Structures are given as structure tokens and as C-alpha cells.
Amino acid sequence: MSRPVVLIVIDGLTPAMLEATDLPALRYLLDNGTYRRAVSTFPSLTPVCLASIATGAGPDEHHIPHLVWWNRAEQRLVEYGSSFGAVRAAGLAQGIRDTMVNLNEVHLSSDVDTIYETLEDTGLTAAAINITTYRGRTQHRAVIPGLPVISGPKRLFFFSVYESDRTGAPILIPNRNQGSVDAYAASVGKWLVTRDGFDFLVYYLPDYDFASHAKGPGVAHEALGRSDAAVQALMDAAGGPDAFLDRYAVLLCSDHGQTSVTTPAKIEIPGALVTASNRAGMVYGDDPRALACALDGEPSVEAVMFLENSEVVARRNGDEDIAILDEYPDGRDRARRALLNPNAGEVIFTAADGYEFVDLGGGHHAGGGSHGSLAASDSDVPMLTVGLGEPPASILGIKETIVRHFAAGASK
Ligand SMILES: [Zn+2]
Missing domain, CATH: 3.30.1360 (Gyrase A; domain 2)
Structure with missing residues (x-):
């Protein structure tokens, strides 16, 4: 059997920030893994990038085009959360439904399989924390009334709105300035690692991108410290960094870069x-x-x-x-x-x-800071593997790298 895999996605983390880091958990992974710079999708915007990470397909195949787009079939705008004001302008209730539900249930092409679908079809258990592309084979009821049943991996945790298991994680208060999103992920992640509750876990950490938008790329050190603490929490739950890497293969990346904007x-x-x-x-x-x-x-x-x-x-x-x-x-x-x-x-x-x-x-x-363009500063991402062979050259190769790892283990 292959070791379980943890996929860590630190939203908006530039290669230069990771390469220069002396934060303990991130540095430990760098020192024990294989690293390269890789390339994102275009537009280099989170919903497009995360759909590519989850499906291994480009936007031509997964059909998520941008943060904001015109839905020709329904003759209306779709807004996945450029800002609160943008979602309000597009219609608040519709915007929440588009981001929480329709992105996966309707907009994401049914012609591509997500990594959760592919792995769980072979009998593995997948888990996802907070990643916006979560479509899977298991039905999940919303914790909050008014939202429909959705399909996700067997273990799904989505911003306190969908939770497959009671983990004791604090209810997520949407105050990203205080870093509560990554802390919520850490709480759920610790619970999953303690129980050996997955073969494949996506650990999505968005706080860094939020801070980097506000301050500009290359200076959000405090936010990266919170990302590092969230990774450290998984290591601690496994019994320390060495025990963590004994138990898990790891792929760490970001979805896109960031550029200073004036x-x-x-x-x-x-x-x-x-x-x-x-x-x-x-x-x-x-x-x-x-x-x-x-x-x-x-x-x-x-x-x-x-x-x-x-x-x-x-x-x-x-x-x-x-x-x-x-x-x-x-x-x-x-x-x-x-x-x-x-x-x-x-x-x-x-x-x-x-x-x-x-x-x-x-x-x-x-x-x-901002991102989305074809330019290298928005498009180059760090790509680090531990126990998974060569890191892929594009975020489109992440799914294949992980699926291959499990296929190799199954044939032994
Ligand atoms: Zn962003």
C-alpha cells in the first residue's frame, strides 16, 4: 500500500517567499523534499486554479473561467467572491449559492473527474478542508439551514458550512484578518491526522493570499507564519516532523503568485x-x-x-x-x-x-497585491514534493502525480 498523501495549498504563496523562508515546518519540508518552480493556469485566479489542481485539467476542460463571468445559458453574471461588494452587486444570495454550491454542482464540467472521485473510485478515502473545488461521490447536508445537499469526498469540511464529521473545531467566524480560516483548517486537520482518517487530504490555507492582497507580495510574513503553524499542527498531531513524513507523502504548492499593484x-x-x-x-x-x-x-x-x-x-x-x-x-x-x-x-x-x-x-x-494575469509574477508557483517523485511543472500535473503514487502502491 502507498503512504497516504497530504496536499497542502497555500493560496497566493510566491516561489520567492517559500524559498527564503526560515519558518520551521515549511523549512523542514523544503529540506526533505524535491522543489521546483511550476506554472499556474490563466487566468491565474483561485477558482480557476483550484479547479485545475482538483481535476488535473485546464479551464478548457473543467469550464471554470474566472472569478466573474457571464453565464450564457442562464443569461446572468456569476461572481465567486472577488470582494464582498462584488458579490453584493451580482446578488448576495445568488453569489453565495454560486460559490458554495453551483461551482461544483453545475459549473464544473461533468466530463472531468476530480481527484476525490478518481481516488475514491479505487476504494480510497479522500478528505478536503476548505478547498472550493470539492465535488465527490458522497452526499453532505449543510450545517446551516437553507443550503442544499452537495456531493464531496467522504470527509468534507467547508468553512463550517458543510462538515462530514464532528471534530470539535470552533465554528468559523468569517474574520480573515485574525487568521481564523487557517486555524479552523488546523483544528480539523489535527483531528483527521490523529484518527488516521484519510488516504488523501487536501489542506487548503487561504489566509496568506488575503494578507498578501492587503499588504503586497513578499511582505506578509505574519500570515505565512500562520500557514506554517497550520502545517506544524499536522506534524504535531502525527508525533513530530519525522513521524509526519514517515506516515505521509506530501505535495506543497500554491495556486498562483501575486504582483504589486498601484x-x-x-x-x-x-x-x-x-x-x-x-x-x-x-x-x-x-x-x-x-x-x-x-x-x-x-x-x-x-x-x-x-x-x-x-x-x-x-x-x-x-x-x-x-x-x-x-x-x-x-x-x-x-x-x-x-x-x-x-x-x-x-x-x-x-x-x-x-x-x-x-x-x-x-x-x-x-x-x-493582486494576480490573474499571464505574467510570470502572477503565474509562477512553488511546487514541492516529499515521497512523490519529481514535482510537476504545472499545477495541471498535481492530480496525475498523486494518482500515480497510489497506482504504484496498489500494483506492488
Ligand atoms: Zn487572491
Whole structure:
């Protein structure tokens, strides 16, 4: 049998922050594992990235396109939580339902399997804490009335709203400034490790990204300390760092990077619908070439992409050349996968250095950090494996790395 696997996702953690860390739990994993820099999806935004981590597929296959997008079938906007103001602008009740339920139950393509579905179909037990892509084979009732039954892995813990087991974890008070989300994860994680309650655990820690948005990348050391403490809590529950690695294989990564932003920008094109948030935007309309040309000369927009005769076209400041995309990590492939998503706009644009697009509620992080673009600073992620062989070069390879680990153990 293969050792169980713990997948630790620290939202928004840049490679440079992890590489320089002297925090004890993270440093211990770095010193005992194999590390590389890897690449995220485009847009490099959490719902898109976490769907790719969970399914091993790009947005062309999993169909989650952005934080905010136009649902053509239902003729309405979907907002997964760019900011509270953005969700309120899109409709608060609908926004909560889209983020908590519809992302998994409706929007995530049924043509791809999540890692929980794939592993549990072979008889393993999967557990997920707080990750927004949780679709699985087991029905879970909401703790809070008014939300429907959802499907998740056998053990599912989602922000105190869905809990498959009573762990004694404190009810999650939504005050992220005090780091309560990672502390909740740590409490549930300790409970699971103490009981040996899984073959595969996703341990999703979002506090770092929240702090990095507010302060800017590279300076949220206090928040990274909380992430480290949450990892340390799992080690302590296993009997210490050595005992933890004796029992578990580990993959640690982030979903995307972050870039300093100074200037908010609002993009509007007459006669078309623009959905933008953080450092990526999409345009829905009939004539992609004309819509893309309408963004020529817009200082906040670095590159604009659309499909013409099934080929990707890239423009920058009026120049048209597919080689523009070669300046970004895996630029051509990531742009193509973003455009082939049936829920994406006809045109997708990526932000220029220092710029961020305001969300539906006018929210932005100017003076702090943001992400979403094709640029390396938003796209490069740390990728560390312990006991799982070579780390994958892209977050799309995480599922395969873990599934292969269990398949190798089963055939022994
Ligand atoms: Zn973020």
C-alpha cells in the first residue's frame, strides 16, 4: 500500500517567499523534499486554479473561467467572491449559492473527474478542508439551514458550512484578518491526522493570499507564519516532523503568485459586456476582432487574445503577433486553454505591470497585491514534493502525480 498523501495549498504563496523562508515546518519540508518552480493556469485566479489542481485539467476542460463571468445559458453574471461588494452587486444570495454550491454542482464540467472521485473510485478515502473545488461521490447536508445537499469526498469540511464529521473545531467566524480560516483548517486537520482518517487530504490555507492582497507580495510574513503553524499542527498531531513524513507523502504548492499593484482601472467597451477582476478580464460580444481592437492603447491592458478560425490571435498595443505570448510562462498553451473554455468571453485580456481591474463592486487592491494575469509574477508557483517523485511543472500535473503514487502502491 502507498503512504497516504497530504496536499497542502497555500493560496497566493510566491516561489520567492517559500524559498527564503526560515519558518520551521515549511523549512523542514523544503529540506526533505524535491522543489521546483511550476506554472499556474490563466487566468491565474483561485477558482480557476483550484479547479485545475482538483481535476488535473485546464479551464478548457473543467469550464471554470474566472472569478466573474457571464453565464450564457442562464443569461446572468456569476461572481465567486472577488470582494464582498462584488458579490453584493451580482446578488448576495445568488453569489453565495454560486460559490458554495453551483461551482461544483453545475459549473464544473461533468466530463472531468476530480481527484476525490478518481481516488475514491479505487476504494480510497479522500478528505478536503476548505478547498472550493470539492465535488465527490458522497452526499453532505449543510450545517446551516437553507443550503442544499452537495456531493464531496467522504470527509468534507467547508468553512463550517458543510462538515462530514464532528471534530470539535470552533465554528468559523468569517474574520480573515485574525487568521481564523487557517486555524479552523488546523483544528480539523489535527483531528483527521490523529484518527488516521484519510488516504488523501487536501489542506487548503487561504489566509496568506488575503494578507498578501492587503499588504503586497513578499511582505506578509505574519500570515505565512500562520500557514506554517497550520502545517506544524499536522506534524504535531502525527508525533513530530519525522513521524509526519514517515506516515505521509506530501505535495506543497500554491495556486498562483501575486504582483504589486498601484493603479486601478475600469474597462468598458460600448455594446459589449466586460467581466474583469484582479488582473484578468474577459469581453463577451459578437465581433472578437473589433472588441480586441477596442482595447488597443488602453494602458492597463498588456495583451489581448481571441480566437479567429480556431487559431489564437494575440495583440499588444495594436501589434498582432502570436509570439507576444512567448514572453509569458507557457503563454500560448495557457491562452489557448482560457479561450477554449465555453464559459469564457470571446476576448480575454491580461493586465499590464502595476495595474489591476476593478471588480463589479468597484473593489481593488491598489497599494497591495493582486494576480490573474499571464505574467510570470502572477503565474509562477512553488511546487514541492516529499515521497512523490519529481514535482510537476504545472499545477495541471498535481492530480496525475498523486494518482500515480497510489497506482504504484496498489500494483506492488
Ligand atoms: Zn487572491
